[in-house]
Structure formats: structure tokens, C-alpha cells
Amino acid sequence: MRDPDKPQQIIDAAVRVFARKGYYNARVSDIAKEAGIAAGTIYLYFRTKDDILVTLFREKMTEFVGTVRKAIADEPDAVAKLRRLIHLHFELLEGRPELAEVVQVEQRQGQKFFRGASAHEISSYFALIGSVLEEGVAEGRLRPTLPVKIATKTLFGAMDQMATSWVLGKRGYQLADTADAVADIFLQGVAVR
Amino acid sequence: MRDPDKPQQIIDAAVRVFARKGYYNARVSDIAKEAGIAAGTIYLYFRTKDDILVTLFREKMTEFVGTVRKAIADEPDAVAKLRRLIHLHFELLEGRPELAEVVQVEQRQGQKFFRGASAHEISSYFALIGSVLEEGVAEGRLRPTLPVKIATKTLFGAMDQMATSWVLGKRGYQLADTADAVADIFLQGVAVR
DNA sequence: GGCGGGTGACTGAACCGCCATTCATCTTAT
């Protein structure tokens, strides 16, 4: 009778260990110890060490996109949705510093991360942002000629860089406090002139 | 009599090999073969494999910032400088696809890259962007209340994401063609209202 | 101008530490 939430415990332990030591410096046995199990047990639930990282990201990213999607559904218009999305992006990372560390710094392991496994989850976030931008254009609040794909990447890139700088700067300020400033620049940038 | 441009040859070979196989899949012996020398010879010029990556980045980034700095000096005002900077950022990457692959995808090896060694080179680019923004504020063309640090990260993040997407999308379009759209969004975003 | 020996770059096969992964064995639940 396999414990159904053991994978979850392993992932949670992995987040803490990766955040502390980095992916490459983390031993599989460290994760096991952190989770209070034996190293071999991990292989009952994950194929390889990489698999832990990939699963971790998939799970957190899917959850992240779901949370954001639900939250912005309440907002009355595209502009309000975008502000909420930016705030939430920052708040969710700020609320889980260890996860933020892993996602912003450790996760980006060359090929593995960007191509392949995690591409789907990332593109669903891009799709969400893109659809809100489309909506804004339809509402007449955003430029009718707005290149939506480029605007999507611009916004994501801006948020992602803010988050990365915050993590690298040892989180010496409140990330969420910068959300309005980022939103102001972006929203003015895509608004009708 | 050590060959004074052997390090350069090794770095150039490393760019090609890293671009082709990725940093972790690249053997030191692959780089040696590509450079037409023996594996051991690399260790006369570099301490470790990591050292190759770090040196490569430092050198390319320093050169990059220098090129951009010189080019924008000609421009008459901050807004023109920013447009030029964005174009150049994209053109320089587009002109060296292999280097772009390495810098955008392979280079970001967790801890090593972001913290420590390469931090100085990155922050000098940030400083350059920041100083142009300050100038724009002083000229009265950009918002007087603009949070310059945040705007700097926003612009860098946007450009970086555009570049990364372009590399991951197998460079299926002209990166430089998107420069105007990115510039339009950003410049309208930071302009006086 | 030819010879010998010294210098140091270069070579690449072998080494060796590391750690992900395995599996014979044990534990626990039913």
C-alpha cells in the first residue's frame, strides 16, 4: 500500500534542500534525510533525480497558473485583471521564499528546463497572459494594434526579472511592493495612446 | 612560449560546443577536440571547466556592454538611446546565434552564474540602462517619478525574455524585427503622461 | 655551424572521487 502523499513529502523536502544547497550540490540522500526516509525509497516514486525537479516544477507551475486564473476571473476588466495578475505573481513567490529560490535560480538548468518537460506549463501561463491582453484589446482599453505575443513576453520577462533580482538580492525588500510600479509601466505601455 | 591567443581559441571552441551539446553534456575533451588541442592543454589556461564558462561570459558581456555604450553615445537624447540600445541588444545576439544559445540557455547554471562571478558584468549593464533612464528623466521626456531601478529591470527582463523565446523557438523569425514593438511598449510605459 | 642539453608547452591515457542508482534483505500490514 503505497503512501499516496509520499511523493508530495519528497517534493516538499526537495524544495527545501534545493533552495539551501542548489540542485547540483544536493545529494539524493539529502532529500531523503530531509523527508525522513531512505534514499532508495525515493526511487519508488521518482525515476531519477531530474524527475524530481521536473515534477516539482510541473506541479508548482500548474498550481500557480490555476490560482492566478481563478483569481483574475473575478476582476471586472482586462486592466484590473492584469494588475491582479502582477500582484499575485509577486505575492505567490514572496509567500514561499524557498520555492522562489528554486524556481528563479535553480530551476533554469539549461536545456532540461526550458526545452522539453516544462515547456507546456510555461506556455499555459503565456496563454493566460495573452488571453487577458486580447480581452483588453477587445475592450478598447489596450491598443488595437498591440502585438500581443510580444507584449506577453515583455510582461512575463519584466515580472520574471523582478523576481530573480529579488531572490538574488537576498530578498532585502518586499517584492509585492514593486508590483504597482511594474504594472504602471506595463499598462501605460500597452494602453491606447 | 605560451600562445597568447590560445585562451581565445579555447573560448571560441567552447561556445560552439556548448551551443551544440549544452554545458553539462559537453566534455572537456570535446572542447579540446574542437579547438584542435589535447584535453590537458586546456588546464594550462583554465583552472576548471566552470572557469571556461565564467571567463567566456565575462569576456562576451564586457565586450557587449562596451559596444552598446559606445553606440548609444552618438544618439541625441535618452529616448533615441533607448531605442538604439534595444535594437543593438537584439542585433548583437542575432548576429551570433551560437553565443546567443549559450548566453540565454546554457549560461544560467543556477548559483554559479547569477551569484558570484558574473554579477559584476551584469550589473554594469544594468548601470548603463539606469543611467540612460536617469538622463531621460532629467530631459523631461520620462516621468519625473519613474522608479528607475524597477524600470531598468523591467526593460532588461523584457529584452532577455524576447531573446530567450527566440532561441528556444529555434530562431524561427528575426529577433531584431521585434525591437520596435518592445521599444514602443517600454517607451510609452515610461514616458510622461 | 653543428652539437648537447635545458626549458617549457603540449599530450592523452589513466586515475580516482563522487554520487545516482540498485537490490538483497528486512519490516510491517493483513
Place this chain on the structure above:
DNA sequence: ATAAGATGAATGGCGGTTCAGTCACCCGCC
């Protein structure tokens, strides 16, 4: 009693790094 999960010591291979040996070149001396 049996099966299935859990254990953790042992394994294996991988590849960065080393280093003993080779080679090309230079210099001083006969």
C-alpha cells in the same frame, strides 16, 4: 504466511583532472 513497501550499503560508470613523458625550440660552447 505472504506480499508489498522500505531500507541503506554496495556498486558502477562517468568524466574532470592529473602528470609522466614527448617534442620543438633556443642558446652557449666547441
